[in-house]
Amino acid sequence: MDIVIYHNPDCGTSRNTLALLRHFGIEPHVVEYLKTPPSRALLADLAVRTGGSLRDLVREKGTPFASLGLDDPAIGDDALLDAMIEHPILINRPIVVSPKGVKLCRPSDIVLDLLPETVPSTDFRKEEGVPFLRDVRIPGDDPALRAALRAAELADDDLDEPGRAFFLYRTLAGEPVGFGGYEQFGVDVLLRSIVVLDAWRGTRIGRNLVPLLQRRAFDVGARRAWLLTPAAAGFFGKLGFKPAERESAPSAILTTRQAAGLCPSDTPLLTRRISF
Template sequence: MTITLYHNPDCGTSRNVLAVLQRTGQPLAVIEYLKDPPSRGTLQDLLHRLQMRPKDLARRRGTPFAALGLADPATGDDAVLAAMLEHPILINRPIVVAGARAVLCRPSDLVFDLVPPPPGEDLHKQDGSLWLIDGPLPPDDPDLGTALAAAGLLVADLAEAGNRAFFAYRTTGGRLVGYAGLELLGEDALLRSLLILPAWRGQGLGRAATALALRRAFDFGARRAWLLTTDAVDFFARAGFQRADRAAAPAAVRATRQLAGLCPASAVLMQRAIEP
């Protein structure tokens, strides 16, 4: 099977994905889509495989997205699609297609949704950071509860019912580095726990795990992320979160056990928009 990569060589994320795909040994077709833009039919097919609407795939930063009025909620899919065809820079990257499936690999670690990593190796990206693979985890996983409790994070509500998703993060060589959990509330998601194990801290893995968790939230339908923290305000601010007033949070967020009483009143509420 030939894997297709829609690639921008000026993009570090795209270069990282290309390097991993080249290591798989599978036939690879690389399309520099700014030089060879997709047709309307090809772009529509990509959107179908990605299970995304045009606005989901549109790149905002460094593009005419806002200037063209595409940020307006009233702007429909047809207008966004037409703008992407006229301005290919609006197409986010990198997109990897393998058979009937496609993935927008932002963050780049999502390439492992389509291709397995080389066995037994801890791979590094161009900046020296480790690649991560996230795997789903049941909330009653004993190692999850032990790790959260050891870090002083909430465990009292792990066994309660709710629309939640938990993840374990491992290197491509299979070594466990941390955990995260999401409480899914429609267009909102609460990042209810994020933990990098002590032996792995200081390597940028918290930033990578946060990006993966937010992208999973996006794919579940969330477009805004929320969290409470007592000692990591600066870390999450660097990840794009801003302080928020609890009273202004959506009702579904305020009703979560964390905001309703589990977290101390001194915990800072933070929020950010989620984009792929």
């Protein structure tokens, strides 16, 4: 399978993506873009082929993003391209090109979208020790989802109502590890029904599951995540979520059944901008 990866060997996510490709017996063409940056035209083409925007490919952390004023949303693609060509560190990584499409593979599990479904299903772990995950879209009335939520004492009364997306998370070998879901309201999304199965608790699997859930929401247009959690604020804080006053949330979030009644009124509300 002919695959190209725009790779930064100093980036853990990029290294994980490359390692997973090799785990499946695929030796991609590796482009260390800091040494050999793509042309302006190629970079613009890659952005189009991801199906997103050029801004989605701009890396903020550890780059001159802020000092160059690129956080101004009024800056257009031409100026972004100029900056990315002059400062290749601004190109987010890894970008992977395959016959199935082009994606920014953050988190690294996303590269599975670009591989044949027939690749061998054997487990493999990231550098940080957590297994790569596949996510599978499931209906809200999935009995295993409902059972997991009830076991964790989480609300399950509104699972089969419209406007919700739910996922089952499994290891590459197919072992279920947990569930998650969201309700989207334009650029805002309520993350919900996040549960790790008992056998996987304490294994840091949630740190893999939650970013993957956010990425699926990001891909359908969400840019800010909200969640209500009665007991896991510390865990989500490690993932970049911060406490928020309820009056600061959009009305669409506050009028969800989760916020308006299924969760106690004193349940902490957390939020973060979705970015990769």
